[in-house]
Amino acid sequence: MSILITPTTKIIVQGITGDFGGRHAKLSLDYGTQIVAGVTPGKGGQFFEHAGHKVPIFNSVADAAKATGATVSVIYVPPPFAGDAILECVDAGLDLAVAITEGIPVKDMIRVKRAMQGSKTRLLGPNCPGVVTPGTGKDSHGGCRIGIAPGYIHKKGHVGVVSRSGTLTYEAVFQLTSKGIGQSTAVGIGGDPVNGTSHLDVIKLFNADPDTHAIILIGEIGGNAEVEAARWIKANCQKPVAGFIAGATAPAGRRMGHAGAIVGGAEDTAAAKIAVFKECGIEVAVTPSDMADALLRAAKAKGVTLS
Amino acid sequence: MNIHEYQAKALFEKFGVPVPKGAVATTPEEFINALSQLPEGPTMVKSQIHAGGRGKGTFTDGYKGGVKFCKTKADAKEVAGKMLGNTLVTIQTGPAGRKVQTIYFTVASDIKKEYYLAILLDRNSSKPVIVASTEGGVEIEKVAHDTPEKLIRVLVDPAYGLADFQVRELITKLGFAGPEAKNAAKLIRNLYTAFWETDAAMIEVNPLITTPTGDVLALDAKVSFDSNALYRHPEIVALRDLNEEDPKEIEASKFSLSYIALDGNIACLVNGAGLAMSTMDIIQHFGGTPANFLDVGGGASKDQVIAAFKIILGDKNVKGILVNIFGGIMDCNVIAQGIVEAVKEVGLKLPLVVRLEGNNVAAGKATLNASGLKLVSGDTMADAAQKIVKLVA
Structure with a gap:
């Protein structure tokens, strides 16, 4: 086993259409990670395509979770919107939200953390590299890579x-x-x-x-x-x-x-x-x-x- | 981001926190106009720099005290003339001191008793905390160490805000009564609003005073802001005083580099804050002294590396450089090419040790070796640190 995530964990990427989120979504897909949905408000119905993968994009985390059964989301959205993005994961009842975003105002995080009290969602981060459970393939391929860490070193x-x-x-x-x-x-x-x-x-x-x-x-x-x-x-x-x-x-x-x-x-x-x-x-x-x-x-x- | 005392007090007034009447001057010609706004009588003259310990500081010309009490406005004008343009050294400025470019005159208040009041983030609970004490006007660290029971701490629930019962608790424990209690309650509520509304990182009032007439005033004011939140406070960004910041740190921030100058002679250039701190530590562990903290971030682009080298070389104490890059996602060969170009562009003469690890590291090391540059390769952090320490010894 492992903690927090396993190679079969289904993951949503908030901010998948941005440069940063898109780049790391591709690296996670290459690693064999189950990226099953992207979320960008206003771009629902489009697809994020990479190396044969076709990841559906939704307007909200709730929609994405409902359609795909995802239980974890990774957040790459810019700091002014990141607190909101975390709370959206809480509202959708996800198990885990991983906030990669650096530079979120402290006051936003004070309020977000207070609002999360009593919810079932765990938050990892923000301003964090994420979490990796290595897989059994070459260079630990086939594992679950959430965030920005290099998978192959595991x-x-x-x-x-x-x-x-x-x-x-x-x-x-x-x-x-x-x-x-x-x-x-x-x-x-x-x-x-x-x-x-x-x-x-x-x-x-x-x-x-x-x-x-x-x-x-x-x-x-x-x-x-x-x-x-x-x-x-x-x-x-x-x-x-x-x-x-x-x-x-x-x-x-x-x-x-x-x-x-x-x-x-x-x-x-x-x-x-x-x-x-x-x-x-x-x-x-x-x-x-x-x-x-x-x-x-x-x-x-x-x-x-x-x- | 830090601001000056006079700016903090203007902010206090905006939020209804009473302060002694004051006026600012940046040239000797402005002294008369500034003092004319204050009543005749005892006046304080306060050097405005972003560092504590001003009162006990010494100017580089030997003049003592960056904050002075004067019996008359005429005395105040004379004292201000000695401070303005002079360089003040305090326990917080380092030996170089800070040039005083602004003088703040205030009415010298009649003090009945001094208190301490601060609002900041309590990291353990992730809530704002109000810290207060009846022991004002002294170093709060000393109070916390010697008589911790005299520190009153009130955690504020961010969902509700500062509750009235909590204000009453503070008032009671600080021993306020009568009109003082009413005035202090209002001041605490308004100070909390100022903290919350401006995204302050810390507000410290030391001392908070009571006067014989029952007034409660913030006699000093130290305020810093959360730099992550500045994008929504243009009015606070406008208060930034670049004279108070290290020019090398300002230059670094333009390239998204996080740079902090230190006293040693081995410069380091590292990606990631934790690794950058550890690189400083390992230099010291092997007997060297780090000249700086420098985090080039996760990417370490060529432009950033060039800018970083230029900033490092701006420090005349630097005798050698250690580059420590863990190229996780970035191709080490791209980073190596950036280092080679940067070294050529700045014409580096000092010893350079490079430790590269991660993605495509073999090609990166080959690029460094083929560059013809006089640089030494380190295999591990320990190996690299030992090599640079030896080279500058």
Whole structure:
């Protein structure tokens, strides 16, 4: 198994007729992912065509879900309309909305998150690379790729990866694959201060997934999400976990690219988070090049064999 | 985006948050006109820069204090003359300091008691939080550390907005009574409206004061805005002061590059914020010091890479460059060609280490090797970092 998505998950693309959404819809189709519908208001009835695929476009998420049975949507629409696009997924009763869009106003996300309370829809992101469950084919083809991650760097296996950052997730996945170690699912939760799914939410899913045997938890400066996840791991998770925190050299008070990556107080520095990781039995990667090796150390200590 | 105190106070007045009467001058000639708008008597002279710690700051010519109390308007005019055009160094400006280009004169208020009041995002709950304390006029970080029980926190439900019972809770806990309570309640409600309506990232009033006559005023004002929301606030964009920003950071933003200057001598050029932060970290891990944070984004087009090199080389401390690109979707060969052209165009003389990984990486490395450029290839992040640290040592 895997978490959040499987290779048979049916997916809607909101913003499929835009450059960005269209490009990544094609890459997902090439990867073997079940992109079953596109949504662009006003373009319902048209088709998105690529390499023999003919994906129907609908005016609304509700229409698309009803016609195709899709349970997940990925959002590439521009920031001013992205909050609305997320709420449309909630209204359609989808299981998961993955918001790739970068630059959504914080106030919009505060309102969206409040409006989602009590709904069945999970939000991943925004400002995230998405989620990949690798497949069994060549270069992990046949898997489910939602978002903007490169599919081919993955390998089907049993390590769960969770991170805010896209390229740092790719770095970890690539290190694992290069060592012949596959992944169950790689999840990017996004770099914004208000997001739908936290590190802890993903860790709980990995912990409950019998197909995930070990976890890489990648964090960064700012906030306390990594600390919250680490403390839960200490109390509840028997699986080997390796961790890395980016931003040890970041000066206080400056945002490092991600709106959430800012040192505000003594608790959200890299040093403080690394100390908590150690205290919670998480094997800390000393450099970003050390993530896969750190996981191997953690696995060895618990007698877990990874492949 | 940050704004000056005088701009923040104008915003406060617009939303019905009382502030001491004030006036602005940007030249010595304007001092007289500005002061003529204020009554005779005790006057504050306040340097306007985007940094805290002004009162305890020192000018580069040795003059002490960027915020001063003066007994008369004549004194205020003289003090303003010493501040305007002078460079103020505070704990937040770094050693270079900031040139004072605007002076803000205000009526010096009679202070009965000082308080602290701020509104910002609480990340744990994803809701706005009002933070208040009876310990005003001092560093709030110190209050939070030494006497956390003196920090009052009220989370606002965004579906309803600030509720009256929450305002009463704040008023009671801050110990306001009588006309003060009424005035403070109105100020808190209006300040919250200002926060919400303007897409502010943070509003901080330190100190908030009461006067012997029962007035409640914002004596200082620090406001920053969510840059993602600026597209719907042209009136706030108009308040941007480019003099307060690093010219290299302004140039970077034109090319959708995220650049932050640091103190070290190894520049880095990276795609992705998390990877860019980690690249700085790994340079430091192997004994070097990073000169900047630079995220070229997911694409890393040729134009962006050229612009990035030019910005990096604008920093005279830079002794070497580390390029770390994980070409996930982008073809590494296209990125390599961009790097080669950029290096030729800017005539790079400094040591350059390139670590490329990802899509079509073999062709990319071949392009770099065939370029005839004096660059070193790194296989992993660790390998590349060690090589550049060694080259600049």
